[in-house]
Amino acid sequence: MTYSVPQVRFPLPAEPPGGFFYKIHVDLTLLAALILLSSIGFVILYSAGGQHIDLVFRQATRLGIAYATMLILAQIPPRHFRHYAPGLFVIGIGLLAAVLIMGEIGKGAQRWLNLGLFRFQPSEMIKISTPMMISWYLAENPLPPRIKQILITGILIIVPTLLIAKQPDLGTALLVAASGAAVLFVSGIRWRFLLKVGIVLGGLTPLLWHFMREYQRARILTFLNPEADPLGNGYHIIQSKIAIGSGGIYGKGWLNGTQAQLEFLPERSTDFIFAVFAEEFGLLGCLTLLLVYLMIICRCLYIALQAQDTFSRLLAGSLSITFFVYVFVNIGMVIGILPVVGVPLPLISYGGTSMVTLLAGFGILMSIHTHRRLLPI
Amino acid sequence: MPRRLTIKDAYLENRLFLNRLVVAVAGILVFVIGLTARLVYLQVAGHEHYSSLSKNNRVKISPLPPTRGLIYDRNGEILAENVTTYSLEIIPEQVDDLERTLLSLKTLLNIDDEEIESFRTLKRRSKSFASIPLLLRMNEDELARFSVRRLHFPGVEIHARLVRKYPHADLMSHVIGYVGRINEDELKSIDAAVYQGTNHIGKIGIEKSYETVLHGTAGYEEIETNAQGRLIHTIGNVSPTPGADLHLSLDIHLQKTAYDALAEYTGAVVAIEPDTGNVLVFASKPGFDPNPFVYGIPKKDYAALQSSPDRPLFNRALHGVYPPGSTVKPFIGLAGLEVGATDRGRRTYCPGFYRLPNSSHRYRDWRKGGHGSVDLKTAIIQSCDVYFYDLAHDMGITRLSGFLARFGFGTRTGIDLTGEKSGLLPSPEWKRRIRNQPWYPGETLITGIGQGFFQVTTLQLAKATAIMANRGRAVSPRLVTRIVHHDHSIITVQPDASDVPLGAANVDSIIEAMIDVVHGARGTARKISEGIDYRIAGKTGTAQVFTVKQQESYKESQVDKKLRDHALFVAFAPADRPRIAISVIVENGGHGGSVAAPIAGLVIKQYLANKSS
Missing domain, CATH: 4.10.220 (Light-harvesting Protein)
Known part of the structure; x- marks a missing residue:
């Protein structure tokens, strides 16, 4: 059953649908900001990766694929996403279960499903299909959600989260949970429910501890006291802090970060690339980068605001907030205010799969924004 | 709901x-x-x-490359070792005035401009804090002169490292091979963690085929350095696991005998122990000095090796394919007996040529007047071509090549070296598939005397001879017999054997004929039977060189030489309880009996003399 929500005026100027980019389903503002961000990514990746241009080319190839995915998804009207949301979610859960049962073992963790031609990471797909599913479910009912819907939503969040945590991929599990929670949040869940959910989650923390592997626990303990183990688990965070702190206000300059170039900093082209950036471009560079991220997030939230039906709105809101969570968790981890969980810095870190998912999310946002109709006021 | x-x-x-x-x-x-x-x-x-x-960031993790395993011959003689060499390296970042430093180093150590230039090229491609080699091999004099003035050269350091050395140079080059710098392609196929800190990898020979065993596993150390990155002390380390040592079945003295016996000729000698497949001699002449390849051979030296008419880089024993000529006759004779196309009593009249029915084309015997009426034994002893034309014609190509395949012709022997050639055992199917042409009856005849499309490697001939010596047991030749790991655990490589069903009486009669080739009054290799108290079974061969190779443009005498026939000889001894099987190919050597057989004779005599004493 499809019914569109009668539009009421928002206290922000509405962007009328139309124009060339509207027709080809591209949001120019968002695209420009994303390209700016990926360009910054290339610059810092060249430095972080030991000045190997090959690495940058490989990343560019992946980014090309990711951008193509985004542009393709932008062509699909949001009603299709809504229509297929439950199906995609069920398939995603099935694949996650399949990974656990027969997944290839890589790095001691089971994340990949070998589909013959390529290897597929179902947890990436579930990153998008979970908020999509919850948006679909909540949009079917009047908002704000009642207690029963909140409970069902809770189950929809917990099932994929546990399946991913079991792989074990704590970082992704938390991000999926966050994306589901973000839908609940924007759906207008009452504050007292929110409080209760918070208390329940807090109560579940010991359970989470039980689910964690040894190395994950070590990371949490390390976070609480990095100096206790300076050559083992604490090494990352200590070196990272030295890199960032020694960068100062203006930075040491591109290609001149000693922490990164002398290879003191581990994982400098992947999860810890922000530390390289902070070392070489300093506080001013960091603030600039944060500003670019903020630009993107604000544009996404604006798109959510302009969305014309409940499903699109909830989904757009969730995707925007989740993007911020990515950025926050990664930077938080690198600057030592969050434990080390394997979350890449969006569009900057070296690595392919998560980038495709990320840009797929932006593709959906563009689709939502460019499939609006002119509505009578 | x-x-x-x-x-x-x-x-x-x-x-x-x-x-x-x-x-x-x-x-x-x-x-x-x-x-x-x-x-x-x-x-x-x-x-x-x-x-x-x-x-003050001082704790660094640096890889410790493992020591590469050594290679020994069967007597414990070292064939590949690691020696310490000293290189002079400069960290540009730490040098105040690079130009002045280079100039004073140049006068101090007599460094030539070429080396300075290559240093500059390397410097452009490296990071400023990287250590760049200026001199790769310092001799003791240079070492001493620099060490005394070391304090005047901040940022210039002597690095000691173990480098591969091959003491026997060209004698062993085609077996041992060499290591060289890891290239881009190899980089993609190796485990980066294992090769941390390693610059070299096996390129050819044993060095390549046993790379994983020889290499070992890298360790690492945590080192404390001062602000310039200079080592203060080591905090802790995980030791590397050295590579395993290899013990070969090769006998360096026997190898040298064979190599020297080839004298000025080019060619190959392979000798194996028939019952184990242990390779005793694996010589390809000329060889080359593999040592420059370890450092990176200068371009002009490499070009000289490549353009040399003797082709020293060409592994004749493994990659060289030759028509087997008459050495294949004992096998074809055995085929005739086994498939029933002939028997010991059957005689053929040899007028000096053979004609197919309804054809005027004459297939000539090597002896113009012919051998007269010959049986199989005489045909082998005197190497009568007409008998084998007739036999091949009666047998037909399918049965002929089917039987020869059992002796390993046309397939790789399975030796533990990479890139072995499989030779060519022709058959009508092969010709249809590759050349899309029908098989002609005349081609069966020339296959019967080991000419035409038929091609073998020296190694294949040795293996086939060993199968004959074993009276029907095939063993894959192998070079490495023992792998001794760092923890003293020893892996003994077991022979890989399989049975070739043959009639004992048939084999015995062929071997009798082969004995008479060496010991008979009219045998083609009778010269080598002097002064021994055991019997050698052998067969000579002469292979025609049909075409002049490449565009050669040297003196007439040399061209003539290149057109001369290849001389071949296969043998095993003692005939009753064989302990060595050998094949010799002498390129453009002329006759097998006069050139190739004496080389085999020397090797056999030396080996059996040592063994009995």
């Missing part, structure tokens, strides 16, 4: 959504301010602290 009748309040929903987005933006701003605060704390307030930590 029955849906309750509920009314959506659009206005309320919109208000609510807007509300939440405003809260979200506020929340995001709070978090961003949190991040900013932390960054300010680290980069402004903590800048001085972290800056000094960064400058």
